[in-house]
Amino acid sequence: MKFGVVISEGPYTHEAADTAYHFVKAAIAKGHEVPRVFFYHDGVNVSTRLSVPPQDERHIQNNWTALAKEHDIDLVVCIAAAQRRGLLDQNEAERQGKDANNIAEGFRISGLGQLIEMGIQTDRLVMFGD
């Protein structure tokens, strides 16, 4: 079965990104597919590569990057939500005249259409938020 996953709250403040991570790992372990995870609202903050949590804490962004690489998961960050919150990839940073970009490996910025498309193309959509 194909699962689509939405994460709509930021890392560390909310448990959503953690619960979603465990859910996706468990789904894949059971032989299901998770083709895409969509990050919306403050969930886009998971995608910053500038996060530096204390060493004895989980690294939420690294965990997602590694999981996506291992299982070929499309990690999509909503462009409108990301731009509001200061998350830019290289293209967007150049286009907006900003001096830095901060999107981590494995994540890509795209439109809300990717969320709808995920809803159409998967068998179940599961949302994690606040």
Added chain:
Amino acid sequence: MPDVKKFLYVNRKAPYGTIYALESLEVVLIGAAFEQDVSLAFLDDGVFQLTKGQNTEGIGVKNFSPTFRALGDYEVTKLFVERESLEERGLTEADLQEITYEDEDDDWAEKPSIRVVSRAEMAEIMADQDVVLSF
């Protein structure tokens, strides 16, 4: 898998205090281009999103309530509002904006988009969907 899925956007939060209502509306507008069977549900504090007379000048935030009136142009014509949620909050349908659409199957007659439904009817609507997005 059906070609057209039933999408329900569930709105349970009030506007302005948090961004959920606005960003929900942004998904609805983008999603309209996908020509799915779209409904919006307003219950709990979500009913406050549709009230008349919102004036955000004093808080310096964009008033997005007029956008609801444009939904008909995007062929988003089913806005289900829960009666019990209105009553619990001291509201009636008269406190809500008038939102209409032009029915192309009925000689473009103007019809109300808001349909006030009971809690039990809302539960039925929720149970009739393929995809439920919560905001």
Added chain:
Amino acid sequence: MSTLHTVNKSPFATNSLTSCLNHCREGDAVLMIEDGVYGGLSGTAVAEQVAAKAGSVSIYVLRPDADARGLAQERMLEGIEGVDYAGFVDLAAAHDRTQAWL
């Protein structure tokens, strides 16, 4: 056709659990996750409301979240079943749709 409802808030903080219970239908399942697990405790102000639904609706609690909060399964209302993340996946697959009461 049935729905898996997820509730991730404490019933003492928001009305998410109450609203979920008011809208779920016979044959549905409710899974309490994150702070939602407090809704499964026995002897609380909402226990009666949860127990009243437990007949027609299956109620589950995500054990890793309950364990994290020091809530042993014995503290949960009778009839509430504990599941792990794999069980969460099974529930999502077994029901036709998932609705998150955010």
